[in-house]
Amino acid sequence: MASKAHATLRTAQGSGMSSMNPQQQSARPFSSTRPAKKKYKGNSKLPMYNWKRACGRGNAVLTYIKKRDSADEHLMELTEIMENLPLEERALGFDMEWRPVFQAGKKAKVALIQLAWENCVWLVHISKTGGPPEKLKEILEDPTIVKTGVGIQFDCKKLWTDWGVNVRNAVDLSLLAKSADNKRWKGPYSEGISLLRLAEAYENCTLDKGKITTSNWEATLDDKMQLYAANDSHVGYRIYTKLLAELEFVDPIPAIECYSFSTVSGAHVTLRSDKDRWKPFNPYYNAGPPPPPPVDPDAPAALKLNEDGEAVPFGLRGASLVVDDVDITVDISKLVEPVAPIDPVVGETSHLLASNATPAPEVNDTRQEVHALADGSDAESQSALTSYAREAADVAAGVPSSREECESHTEDDAVKAAGLAA
Secondary structure, three states: OOOHHHHHHHHHHHHOOOOOOHHHHOOOOOOOOOOOOOOOOOOOOOOEOOHHHHHOOOOOEEEEEOOHHHHHHHHHHHHHHHHOOOHHHOEEEEEEEEOOOOOOOOOOOEEEEEEEEOOEEEEEOOOOOOOOOHHHHHHHOOOOOEEEEOOHHHHHHHHHHHHOOOEEEEEEHHHHHHHHOOOOOOOOOOOOOOHHHHHHHHOOOEOOOOHHHHOOOOOOOOHHHHHHHHHHHHHHHHHHHHHHHHHOOOOOOOOHHHOEEEEEOOEEEOOOOOOOEOOOOOOOOOOOOOOOOOOOOOOOOEEEEOOOOOEEEEOOOEEEEEEOOEEEEEEOOOOOOOOOOOOOOOOOOEEEEOOOOOOOHHHHHHHHHHHHHHHOOOHHHHHHHHHHHHHHHHHHHOOOOOHHHHHOOOHHHHHHHHHHOO
16 A cells, blocks of 8 residues: 655655754654563464465565575565565565674674565575675665664664665664554653564564574574564564554654664664754654553463452452662562462562653652662561552552442552552
């Protein structure tokens, strides 16, 4: 589906017009993508994404390039495909892999670059070809071809550092998702969303993020490694096309530079000028409260009594309070009296993030009290901390812990809930 937003960009690129005030661009300081404290492992109840199945097994074409003398010939096929497409449809899923180094301060060079489009995937093994082939450089530096992926800001910088290759017209999928589907995604605009979460949201499939991610990507790729590499780039392309379609219904449509940039000589710059530094910013984005973390669907649910005396699921078996820079995990399974025959499960935790908004003085007092309790090892401190955890868990679960709490909440309880649960 052609995008009006991208069609507008092509015109703006040529005219030098700017659809965003430079002062707005710099209104917020740049902050790099920050990984979540607790890594989400995915929903095991969803099917595993398979790029061949997604585009029809009979139509899927994978090209594994590991010889330099034939690399340009294979990549010419990709170039011809792009040249025959309208400008607004020229896009590739983009990803890269490198060998893990388990030594502080050392990193291996990018070994593999993956490019995907509809029913085709190209795996360019640059550690085998003696570096990026010339035709690959041309594709990556072509401003008329979108390269899209998650964590692409870091990847583009690393590609320049390792091999001296520029990347023009890169789209950060996390930023595009927040621009096109703001109702679903909240939190700081520059904060990344994992490819796993995006795949589950828009493809209803999960991804393999197990031990294969730490494979030796400089070695010849076996079938499993090829499948993993192809999946990541291909699902990125599919997510991009779906988000681009959703962007058509956003009013006002954000400027393309809210989520697109080029990396030249290692610096992120705007699409219109290599002299203007780029920062991830969308003036129309509503950060709202931080989104709740994904819930592990495999975690057994406890039951507790609601206000009508009925047994209802109570998903939170533990609570991890993040108050300022202190991460406090409290097992609350013993606080909930599950209805027999369900046994308490120890160690299952969910996370309650404190609000990023400026807190009221009472909330600051609560935070200071939590800090003090966290440092104390006496029984009284631990009991009080556990009480806070229970209150925060009840707020997050939306389930009252007793019939009396259904009828009335004290002002103090409301203050604690505001300070400890987002």
